Amino acid sequence: MSEVRESLAAERLKTIQQHLSLTSSISDVAANLNSSSITSEKYTPKAQPYEPFRPVKTIIVGTGISGVAAAVLLSKKVRNHTVKVYEKNSRVGGTWAINTYPGTRCDVPSHAYQLTFAPNTKWTEYYPKQSEIQEYYENIITDYGIRDKISFSHEVTKATWLPSSSQWEVQVTNLLTGETVVDQADFFVSAPGRLNSIHFPPIPGLSDFKGKLIHTAAWDHNYDYKGKKIAIIGNGASGQQILPNLVNDVAHIDHYVRSKVWISPTFRAELHEATSAAPGGPKFSAEQKKEWEQDPASYLKYRKALESGFHGTLAGSVKGSLQNQALRESIVKTMLKRLNGDEEWLARVLPNYAPGCKRLTPAPGYLESLLQPHVAYIPDAIVSATATGLVTADGKTREVDAIIAATGFKGGYVPRFPTIGIDGVDLRGKWGYESTPGYPETYFGVMAPSFPNYFFLLQAQGNGQGGTVPLQAETTATYIAKVIRKIQTQSYSSLNPTVEATRDFNAIVSSYFEDKVTTDTCNSWFKPVKQHIINSPTNSVDTTNLSSNAQRVAIAWPGTGHHRFDILRDPRWEDFHFGRRRDAGVNRYEYFGNGDTARETRFIAAKNKGKKDGEDVRWEGGGWQESFEDGGKNDVTPYLKEVGKVDLELLHEVWNE
Known part of the structure; x- marks a missing residue:
């Protein structure tokens, strides 16, 4: 019986080898054809295992709440990923790094004004002081290994899309030395915040x-x-x-x-109401903080009740x-x-x-x-x-x-530095208040047409009405990670939203806010009109002569926070223009490789580690265990869970399994 099995196996191997030799014989011919002229039914991709996570790099501007959230999450949610962060200030925290005037504090409760993945039981007051918030984010960049990725006192002065390499070229000035350096990355993430570029009123004299x-x-x-x-x-x-x-x-x-x-x-x-006698609201006792630290379930219950x-x-x-x-x-x-x-x-x-x-x-x-x-x-x-x-x-x-x-900040929703996209278009002019349409026309508050691989956080239309700032930043960063992985894993070089999809979204925005209080007669940084006021010598302006677009609500998503979270959960790939990598110019599935996967190759190498020639390696022996200890990257059975711990809603859907 064993001889029969060996004969069948040999015949099967011969058939596979013949098939592979036939398909590989046309590869050189196919390589000289463009995608529109291919008539053959055969194409042989590159002879290497499929590695979904090719090396990519992202540059992030800013280390406020959104910049820190993006740096942490993009580092974790995209594999084989280099993240570089530039910050013009000397320390992390954004608005909480520069606002240190007497009485500076947040009017959102401390236990809600924190990253959801990094809860802190040690807040001292219900409404936290600036110094505590800034210290919290200092700890975050240390605890999550982000500090070494940040260049402080480095200001981005220009960003340009390079179509020849499908990358962003970013000019950065070292504010300590005056030296200008040029960096490049596959993706560019703008997280400069809106509350950190000082505005003095233009008062004559x-x-x-x-x-x-x-x-x-x-x-x-x-x-x-x-x-x-x-x-x-x-x-x-x-x-x-x-x-x-x-x-x-x-x-x-x-x-x-x-x-x-x-x-x-x-x-x-x-x-809780803050009062003149207790502007920070109730203080948290040492006993309360100790209870939350020792009883995570109790702390989670408190956080859920608060944030609900x-x-x-x-x-x-x-x-x-x-x-x-x-x-x-x-x-x-x-x-x-x-x-x-x-x-x-x-x-x-x-x-x-x-x-x-x-x-x-x-x-x-x-x-x-x-x-x-x-x-x-x-x-x-x-x-x-x-x-x-x-x-x-x-x-x-x-x-x-x-x-x-006490006159706030300038910049609004328009980039502070030249941001040059396809055909040399500067986003500052495209979104300027004297242009058409006269407001930042974003796609889902995250991207813009003609600016491939460019993302922004907590800018125009980027805030759902409900949910805290850290949560909004996290969900946006998660969406960005999904888009980056799409480009990274499927032989694409770039992606940017279509004009049609963007205008359809903005039509929804314009209609949604027509009956909302945010479009009432106040002058607010929620609207582009704020910039007209800032540029006025008298720090005031007659809004009756402005375009209706100047009164348009720029800050908010057309719906609640959960409305935004749910809609951004799955990117609408049909809304995008894609650019293909050069090595996939002949066949879009070039990334298929030779039919093996890099995961299995690494798994076999780990399994056979220390194996002697001719030695049979049992499933539990050799380097087998090492395949499970590399963060799951070499685990070929990640879908197997402990009895009773299978979540059918997530089964076979988790991106990193």
């Missing part, structure tokens, strides 16, 4: 001011404000935080406001809805209480637009500080500055020792 001029995002900790007369320009988040933190130390404050703002009790109804409050429908965002009216009434009640019931003061600060048009802010202690006798609330526009103070539209000059610009 401001440079002539002889006192102290400072921006909240470039705080001088050596300057002594005690007993001084201070001007604070702006009542956004930084203005609201710094006023109550300086009010008891200075002699006088002139507080200049361009527009009125809603001061909500909390960011979400289910959260950030999800749900958006009925309250509809203009004129009962839910939005109820929100208005609740906020008015809170504001009146903080103003000690003073109806006249309430009338002075109450906005005339719907709550939610701008981002709601809790601002503990802000309204209370306005009541102080040495605080002047000034809604008049600033028209100029002198050597000693500021001049308003009513002709009045107010002298001060220091001017604090």
Whole structure:
């Protein structure tokens, strides 16, 4: 019987060899044909095992929350992957690295304002201080092996798509030496954030001011404000935080406001309220932190209950809805209480637009500080500055020792440096406010037509309405990883969304926000109109003369956070133009190789490690075990699980099995 089996095996081997010799005989001919002229039914790919994860490289700009999330996840979710990160600041954290003014803290709870894969039981307060957030991200880049991939004090000044090599060429300036270097990568990820490029108001004569001029995002900790007369320009988040933190130390404050703002009790109804006495909300006791550290299930339960409050429908965002009216009434009640019931003061600060048009802010202690006798609330526009103070539209000059610009950031949703795509198109001009359509026209808030292998995080249309910033960044980075793996594993060189798909998406966006409070009459960084205001010498602008596109909501996805997460879960490959690698120019399936896989080749090598000639290696012997210990990369049976641990929803769908 054994002789029969050996004879059959030999015959089968001969047949396979004959087949292989026939198919390989046409390979040289096929190599000289282009894909449109192939008529043969045979093609022999390269004679090597299929290795899905060819070497690729990605350059990331920025180490704020989104940049760190992208660096960690892309390093883990794409194999054989080099990740390089450039950061213009000297440390990690983005806005939390540069904003160090008195009272800087987040108005989102600490246990929700963290990466979902790196929960921290050691937060000290419900609403964390800037220093704690920045320290958290310092620990992340160390714990996840990202620090060595980052070049700090390196600013990207230009990025250009090279069609000849299907790569991005990135110019980078070393801010410490002034040296310019050029780097290249297959993929370019922009994560510079929106809240880190300082904006000083373009007030005529401001440079002539002889006192102290400072921006909240470039705080001088050596300057002594005690007993001084201070001007604070702006009542956004930084203005609201710094006023109550300086009010008891200075002699006088002139507080200049361009527009009125809603001061909500909390960011979400289910959260603890921060107060002037406890701006960080409740403190976490040592016992509580120890319990969470020792009982992960208890900590997870707390996190789920907390973060569930950030999800749900958006009925309250509809203009004129009962839910939005109820929100208005609740906020008015809170504001009146903080103003000690003073109806006249309430009338002075109450906005005339719907709550939610701008981002709601809790601002503990802000309204209370306005009541102080040495605080002047000034809604008049600033028209100029002198050597000693500021001049308003009513002709009045107010002298001060220091001017604090709590005036936010510039840049908006348009790249800060030339970003050159196909045919030399600069994305800054394409998305500029004087171009057509006059706003950032993105594909799903992640990509743009004519800019292959280019991605961005937390930019225009990149934020679902619900869910925290870290979660939004993680889901976007995961989507980017899926796109990179598509290019990496299937002989493609590039990918970019079609104009048609992009315009269809933006038509949905334009329609979705028509009845939402975000399109009300406020001036907000949610909209492109904000940039018109920033560029105005008077820091104000008549919005009635602007294109309707300038009032378009730029920040948000047309739906909830979960709506965005679900839709981005599976990329729509039919929405893209693909570029094919040169070695696949004849046959798109060149990557098939010789029919073996690199995984099996490595597995056999591990299995036979230490084997002597002629020796039979049993399944449990030799180097067999090593095939399971290399992160699963050589495991040929990853689909086998322990009894009772098979998840049928994920069976045979996990990308790295």
